[in-house]
Amino acid sequence: MAKPRNRYVCQACGSEQSRWQGQCPDCAEWNTLAAESAVVTVFSARHDLSTGGRPVELVGLDAEIALPKRLKTGIEEFDRAIGGGIVPGSAMLVGGDPGIGKSTLLLQVAGKLAASGSRVVYVSGEESADQVRLRALRLGLGNAPVQLAAATSVRDILTTVGSGPAPALLVIDSIQTMHSDLIEGAPGTVSQVRASAQELVRFAKERGTAVILVGHVTKDGTIAGPRVLEHMVDTVLGFEGERSHQYRILRAAKNRFGGTDEIGVFAMEGAGLKEVPNPSVLFLTQRSEPVSGTAVFPALEGTRPVLVEIQALVVRLASGATPRRAAVGWDSGRLAMVLAVLEARCGLSFATAEVYLNVAGGYRLADPAADLAVAAALVSALSERPVPQLAVIMGEIALSGEVRPVAHGALRLKEAAKLGFERGWVPAGIDAPSGIATTRFGKLGELVDQILGR
Numbered sequence: 001m002a003k004p005r006n007r008y009v010c011q012a013c014g015s016e017q018s019r020w021q022g023q024c025p026d027c028a029e030w031n032t033l034a035a036e037s038a039v040v041t042v043f044s045a046r047h048d049l050s051t052g053g054r055p056v057e058l059v060g061l062d063a064e065i066a067l068p069k070r071l072k073t074g075i076e077e078f079d080r081a082i083g084g085g086i087v088p089g090s091a092m093l094v095g096g097d098p099g100i101g102k103s104t105l106l107l108q109v110a111g112k113l114a115a116s117g118s119r120v121v122y123v124s125g126e127e128s129a130d131q132v133r134l135r136a137l138r139l140g141l142g143n144a145p146v147q148l149a150a151a152t153s154v155r156d157i158l159t160t161v162g163s164g165p166a167p168a169l170l171v172i173d174s175i176q177t178m179h180s181d182l183i184e185g186a187p188g189t190v191s192q193v194r195a196s197a198q199e200l201v202r203f204a205k206e207r208g209t210a211v212i213l214v215g216h217v218t219k220d221g222t223i224a225g226p227r228v229l230e231h232m233v234d235t236v237l238g239f240e241g242e243r244s245h246q247y248r249i250l251r252a253a254k255n256r257f258g259g260t261d262e263i264g265v266f267a268m269e270g271a272g273l274k275e276v277p278n279p280s281v282l283f284l285t286q287r288s289e290p291v292s293g294t295a296v297f298p299a300l301e302g303t304r305p306v307l308v309e310i311q312a313l314v315v316r317l318a319s320g321a322t323p324r325r326a327a328v329g330w331d332s333g334r335l336a337m338v339l340a341v342l343e344a345r346c347g348l349s350f351a352t353a354e355v356y357l358n359v360a361g362g363y364r365l366a367d368p369a370a371d372l373a374v375a376a377a378l379v380s381a382l383s384e385r386p387v388p389q390l391a392v393i394m395g396e397i398a399l400s401g402e403v404r405p406v407a408h409g410a411l412r413l414k415e416a417a418k419l420g421f422e423r424g425w426v427p428a429g430i431d432a433p434s435g436i437a438t439t440r441f442g443k444l445g446e447l448v449d450q451i452l453g454r
C-alpha cells in the first residue's frame, strides 16, 4: 500500500502546498501551514458530496413556462391581496388577532369557491361542526357545498381528503390546534406546529390542493409558533384592524406568486365581511369646520390611494413631570424623530408637553412619506391653527430638516383631486396634476411658517 502523502494547507487562506514552509507563499502569513493527510478514507468518500448523485437538469431562465392558473374565489378583495387568485398547490398562512375575523373570512372564501363548483374542505380544530354551520347560516352560506369537519389529527384529515378527487382548497382553522402523530408533544408546541404544517404543505404540493392555514398571532404581533412556518408556506397574509372598528385589511407579508403591495379591504357587518372596493375615503372624518391638530395624508396601498387622517394632541404640562408621548397607528420612534427635527431645526418646543398622535379609523401607517403630514398635525395642534381642510400633505422629513420627495406623488395628488381636495402640500419636484393647487416645501421650517402664518 502506498504511503499516504501529506499535503500542507494554510489555515489562513486555504492554499495547498506540497511541502512545509514557514511562510505561506500565497497570503504571506507565518506559521500557518499545517499537515493534512491526503488519503481518501471511507468516511471522506461517503461524505464527499461531489460524486454519486443523480444529475439534475439545468435550464435557462428563458425556458418556456406555464404561468400558474389561478383560481378566482369570487371575493375580489381577497383575490387582489393574494395576487390575483389562489394558485393550485400553494400553501398560505393567514395570521391575525383572535376575533378579528379570520374564520369568517375563510368560511366566506370556502363557501364562494364551493358554490362555483370546486371541491372545498374546511377543517375546524377550534369549533364544532355545528358552530361552524351556525356561522355559515348567519353568513348566508347555509347551502354552500363546503365539506366540513371538526378534527385535529393531521393523519385523519389527510387520509380523509386524500381519498377521492383532490380538493381545490383545504382550509385548516387553526394550525395551532393540529397535531401530528409523527412526533411527541401537545398541539400548539413549536415542534407540533412545524410537523403538522410540513405534512399539510407536502400534501398541497403532491396533490395540487391549495392549503390555507390559519395562524394565531402572539401579543408582539408575530404568528405564534415557529418563524419557520413563514418559510414553509408560499404566502403569508395578515388580517389586521381594530376590533372596535369595522374595517379589516388583508395584507400579504410574503408572496411567492405575486407582489405584496396590494391589500384587500373589508368591513365587518352583521352578515359577515363585506368587500370595500373603493377604500379611498374610508379613513377620513367628514366635518364642516376645519379643526386644529388634524392633517390628511394620501397613503398608497399597491395601486390604490387611501386618504387617512392624522390627529395630534399637544397638552402643556404645568408640573415638571416627564411628559408622555404616545402614537397609535404610527411608529413611536418616528414620532420622536419628527418632534426632534421640529425642535432642533424649527425652534418649536414640545419639551414640557405631552404629545399624542393617532391615525384615524384604526389604520396603520408605515410609509415615511407621512412624516410631513405628521409634522403638520403636530404644529397645528401646538399652535391651535388648523391646516386648510381640503389639503393633503406628504413628504419625508430628513434629520437635516429637509423635505424629501415621495414615491408616486402625482398619483396620490390625482386621487385626492378626484375626491374634492383642492390643495396639496408637497415636496419640491413633484408634478402636480391639473385640478389641485400645490405648495412646495424644501424645508420643514417653511411648513411651520405656512401653518403659523409667518
Ligand code: TYD
Residues within 6 Å of the ligand: 096, 097, 098, 099, 100, 101, 102, 103, 104, 105, 135, 138, 139, 268, 269, 270, 271, 272, 273
Ligand atoms: P372570527 O371569524 O371568529 O374571528 P377569528 O377566527 O379571527 O378569531 O370573528 C369573530 C368576530 O366577528 C366576532 O367577535 C363577531 C364578528 N362577526 C360579525 O360581526 N358578523 C358576522 O357575521 C360574524 C360571523 C362575525
Ligand code: MG
Residues within 6 Å of the ligand: 102, 103, 104, 126, 173
Ligand atoms: Mg377563528
